[in-house]
Amino acid sequence: MAAVPVWSVDPRTGKQREQVAVEASADAVDRAVRAAHSAVDALADRSVRAAFLRGAADLLDAAKDELIAAADAETALGPARLTGELARTCYQFRSFADIVDEGDFLGIVIDHPNPSATPPVPDLRRYKVPLGVIAVYAASNFPFAFSVPGGDTASALAAGCPVVVKAHPDHPGTSERVAAVLRRAAAEQGIPEGVIGLVHGFDAGVELVSHPLVSGAGFTGSIRGGRALFDAAAARPVPIPFHGELGSLNPVVVTEEAAAERADQIGAELAGSMTLGVGQFCVKPGLVLAPAGAGGDQLVKSLTEAVASTEPGVLLDHRMRDNFIAGATARAELPDVDAPVTPGAGDEHTVSAGFLTVPAERLTSPGEHDLLLEECFGPLTVLVRYASEAEVAAVLARLPGNLTATVQLSAAEAAGQGRAAELLSLLTPLAGRVLVNGWPTGVAVAAAQHHGGPYPATTSTSTSVGGTAIERWLRPVTYQNTPEPLLPQELRDANPLNLPRRVTGAA
C-alpha cells in the first residue's frame, strides 16, 4: 500500500503548501514506540533530564524565526501570538527543568520502623518512578504550547518518560521542525533521538494508544476524538492512564450589581476574551449568564459594539471554518435566540465573530436548546439572560464539567457582600479554575495552576499546565527493609542527592 502523503496547508487560502511527511503505518508506529522505549534508561539521571529540557528551550529560542514562520504559514495565528506562544513554551521547559532539579515531585516518604503501630511498621521508603513511554496527542490551536514541545511533552520528559507525539494535521511541518530541534537537544545530552517520536495520521494515533509499550497518554482536542482514544486506552488488555482535555464551555456569571456598575467594561473585556486568537482557545468564555434588565441590556450594547468592530479571522483549517459556520447557524436558528452580531462566514477563507442571546428559561430544562451547552470552537459566545438567581442556579446545574468558571462581581460583592460567596460555591463544583473579575483566556505556567476540570474538561483529575502536570507520568514504588547499598540514592539515609523528603520515626 502506498504511503499516504501528509500536506502542510495554508489556512489563509485552503491550498496545499508542500508535502512534509507521510502517514505512519502500524510498523512505523511500532518503530517509533520501540525507539522511545529504548531511550528510557538515558532519561534516568535527573541532571541529564534537566539539561535536556534547558537545552531544548535554548535551541527552540535560537530557531524561533524559522519556527514561527513555519507555524504562521500553517496556522495563520500570526507572528505576535506565535512569538508569545513559543516564549511560553520555552519558559515551560525551563520551569520543568527547575522542578526536576528540585525533586519534590519524587514524593519521597521514609518511614523508619515503628513497632508500636498496628500492625508494626517495617522500614518503608517510597518514591515515584517514571511510567514509561507516553503518547502525546497534539492540539490544533497551539502549534507549540500544546503540541510537540508542549506541556505534555515537557512534563513527560521531566518525569523521565520518552514520548511519541501524534502530530496534529493542522501543523505537520511545524511539528517536524520542532521534533528535529528537540532531537538535537537530546543528542547534545547523549540521549538517543528516539526519545522524541513523531507520527502522523489518524490511524497512527489509534495504533499508538493501543501499543503494548505505551504506558500513558496525554491529549488535547475534541470530545469526539478524545473520547474515542480514552475508550481505546481503557479497553486495552492492560489499560493505561489517559489524561485528556476534551472541551469546555467556561461559563461566566455576571451579577446584576456588576452589570449595573460596569456593563461597558465587561462587554469590552468579554469581546476581547472570546475573540482572542479567533476564539480558538479551550478557555474561551462560551456561555455568559447576564442579567435581564437595564444593566444586562447595556452589556449587550457594549458587547455588540466591540464584537461588530472585530475583523474577520482565519481559523486553523477550512473544516473548522465549515463547522463553525454550521454550528453558529444552527444555534442562531433556535427559537427565542437572537444574534445582536451574527457569527458566521467572513470572506471565502475567514469567519466573523458574533454572539447570541437567549432567555435563561430556555436552558433550565432539557430540550433543543441544549445545543447551546455544547462548545462551539471559534469566535462565538452565548449570552444567557437570567431573570432571577434561581435561574442562574438552574442553568449552572445543567452544565457539563469545565476548565474554568468565572464570576464578574461588583466592588461590594468582591469585598464579600451579598451572595457572592454562595455564587462561588455554585461555580467551584463545575470547574478546575475559578476566576473572580478576570477572564479565563491566558493560562499561567505556575505551581498553583490547575488546567483541568470535571469531565469532559478532562478525563482525569489531573492538570496539563503547571508544576503538578508531571504527576501524571509517575507511579509510586515502596522499598521495604531494603539494605542501604541496594536502595536508590534518592532513598538512602544520608540523602546524598539532597532531596526534599518527608521522614517519620527515628532512624
Added chain:
Amino acid sequence: MAAVPVWSVDPRTGKQREQVAVEASADAVDRAVRAAHSAVDALADRSVRAAFLRGAADLLDAAKDELIAAADAETALGPARLTGELARTCYQFRSFADIVDEGDFLGIVIDHPNPSATPPVPDLRRYKVPLGVIAVYAASNFPFAFSVPGGDTASALAAGCPVVVKAHPDHPGTSERVAAVLRRAAAEQGIPEGVIGLVHGFDAGVELVSHPLVSGAGFTGSIRGGRALFDAAAARPVPIPFHGELGSLNPVVVTEEAAAERADQIGAELAGSMTLGVGQFCVKPGLVLAPAGAGGDQLVKSLTEAVASTEPGVLLDHRMRDNFIAGATARAELPDVDAPVTPGAGDEHTVSAGFLTVPAERLTSPGEHDLLLEECFGPLTVLVRYASEAEVAAVLARLPGNLTATVQLSAAEAAGQGRAAELLSLLTPLAGRVLVNGWPTGVAVAAAQHHGGPYPATTSTSTSVGGTAIERWLRPVTYQNTPEPLLPQELRDANPLNLPRRVTGAA
C-alpha cells in the same frame, strides 16, 4: 418482583445461618446514593470528619466481641486473626483522622503574582476538594480491613466523600453490623447516617458504578469482577476514576547464594507466608524463583516439611474451595510439573496447602504453562526452578503487574555484592512494593506504604493502604485573583487554619 434474600453462610459447614438482608434493587441503590450525596455538606468541616473517624474507631473497638464473633461465623478466619484485623482497622481510622487534622493532603499551593513570568502569573491558589460519593466494593478476605470499615471507606471519608459500600457476599451479616456502628458514629457528630450506604447483590454493584451521582470507586477482588466494573466505570457518559486491586502473583526470587546460605529458613518462612490465612491474602507469594541444584533442592525439602505439616483450612466460601481444588489440579497436571506436597481438598469443607515445582524453561515463552502465571487464590505456591540468571530475567519479563516483588539474598548480596542491585532493578518495574529478605504478607498502615502496582495489581497508579490512599478521592481547584473574603479559609493569606502550604513569590 420478590426481593432476593441475602444469607449469612457458615463456610465451616457450607450451611445458611440466617437471612441478614435482601439484595438491593435499582431503586434501593438510587436511594442509598442519594442519601450519601445529601451527606456531602456534613463532611465539609475537617474537624467533624476527624471526630467521625475517631468515633468510628472507638465504637468499633467497643463492639469488637460482637463483630469478631459475627465475622468468624461467616468467614472462619478465626478470632486471633480477626482481632488483629479489627485492631488494624481501628488504627487505620485513627491514622486517617490524624491525616485530616494535619491537612497536608489538601496540597495547598499559593502563587503570589509574578509579572516577570511568561506569561505573567496572576494570584493563583490551589487546593484539593472531595470528588463526591464513592462506591466501595468490599473484598472477601478482609471482612474489616478491606470491607465496610476498610481503607477505601476510611480514606474516602477522610477526603470528605460519603460512601456506598457494595457488601461482599461472604460476610453480609458482619457488613450490616459494621455499617450500623459507623452510622452511629456519624450520628454522634451530627452527620446524616446516609453517609455510609450499604447494598447487597451483584446487580446492585453494577448499578452502583453506573449511578450518575457516584464520582469514584474503590475495589478489591478478582480480575474478572474488577475488570467488568472498571469497564463499566470507563464506559459511563461521564467516566469516573476506578481504583481497583485485581490480583497479584507476588513473585519471589531466591538467589543461589541465599539458597546455599539458608535454604531451611527460607523454606520455613515461605511456608508460613503462603499458608497464612489459608493462603487468602492478595500478597501471598504465589510464584517463587528458586535455583536448580543443591541449595534449591534443600529449599524444596524444607518447604515440603513445613507445608506438609500445615493443617487443612477452611476457605471463605465453598465456591472458592471448588475453584481452588480445580485450579490446583489443573496446574499440577501440566507436563513437567511436580507436586512435592499436593494441594487440593482436605475434608468435605477444607482444603490442604501444597506447592508445585516446574523448570523455568517451561515459562520462558508462551504456552500452556502460562496458567502458572495466573493467581490461584488459596494455599498454593509454585516454585520455578531456574538454571541461570538469564532464565530468571526471562521469566520475570513475562509476569503481569504485581502488588509486591521480593528477593531473598545472601548476607554478602544484601551488603551490595554480586548482582543484587541488578536483580532489584528487574523487580522494580514489576511491582508497587519491593522487599528484601522479607515476605510480602503483612501490609503496614504508614505514610510511605504503597499497596498497588502495575495492572492487574491495580487499575491505576494509586495505593489502597497508607496515607496517600486519600489522594484517590480528591481533585484540585485553583482560585485566580479571588478576593480574600471570598477565598476558602484554607487559601487565605492569614492561614487561619494553620495548614501546611507551599507559597511562592511575595505577597
